[in-house]
Amino acid sequence: MPRSPSANEEMRALARQKILGAALQVFAEKGYHGATITEITKRAGVSRGLASYYFPNKHLLVEELLDTYLDGVAAIIDVPGGPDERLAGIIDGVLTAMMSDLPVQGVILSLVVQPSTHPIFAEVEARKDERLSLLEDSLRELFEQRGAEDPAVEEIMLRSVLEGVIFKAAVYGPQYPVEQIRRRLYGMYGLSAPTTTLSGKEVRPIGRLRATDRGY
Known part of the structure; x- marks a missing residue:
């Protein structure tokens, strides 16, 4: 059964928050220059493609x-x-x-x-x-x-x-x-x-x- 537009929006918002939360953790541990999108993606538990869609850099x-x-x-x-x-x-x-x-x-x-x-x-x-x-x-x-x-x-x-x-x-x-x-x-x-x-x-x-x- 297809998800409703509101459910899709909620999932997108959750994914964004996971990525932002992971970015804070990695920035805290490694600093801005030491952090990588790959590591942030892994920490967030989302695909690289999804992370790059929201935050290309x-x-x-x-x-x-x-x-x-x-x-x-x-x-x-x-x-x-x-x-x-x-x-x-x-x-x-x-x-x-x-x-x-x-x-x-x-x-x-x-x-x-x-x-x-x-x-x-x-x-x-x-x-x-x-x-x-x-x-x-x-x-x-x-x-x-x-x-x-x-x-x-x-x-x-x-x-x-x-x-x-x-x-x-x-x-x-x-x-x-x-x-x-x-x-x-x-x-x-x-x-x-x-x-x-x-x-x-x-x-x-x-x-x-x-x-x-x-x-x-």
Whole structure:
């Protein structure tokens, strides 16, 4: 019995996600230059022809991954509430997403900053300009409502701080004191201290951050 158009669409979407997930794994292990379409295809469990149909080259794979990343960044403007509630929600949303998959966060950051893939990021960012501008304007309005002297600087500062936190957490994995950093961010912006933890677990004392062969 032939599959319905909706079933075919669902299978195509699943195949794309398998390929993208495999690409993240291989990029994490071997870097952009060391990764091959053949290995990504094998890891995804799909045929080379199918993978090449969706993503004829690594450039397009990176483009899709960065596109998804920027969509996630832009989604933070959807946090409801007043200025303080929104700011706390943005901080918590970023930290929660970060903790859910640190290796992925690390791979995405490496793709953003690597000289070989940064131009791809710039292309994707240019295509997302309208939505990213909405994000920037929304954050600047938030800081204006909070009485900031220069809302534009505060918007850039918040994003820089959160991206720095993601970078350090990606480097040090479970060692990174997410809950303590969360409390520090709340204090830095004059927000009421959180009464619960994001993980639901007891906060551990801070040790010394040291890189390991595999931090996850």
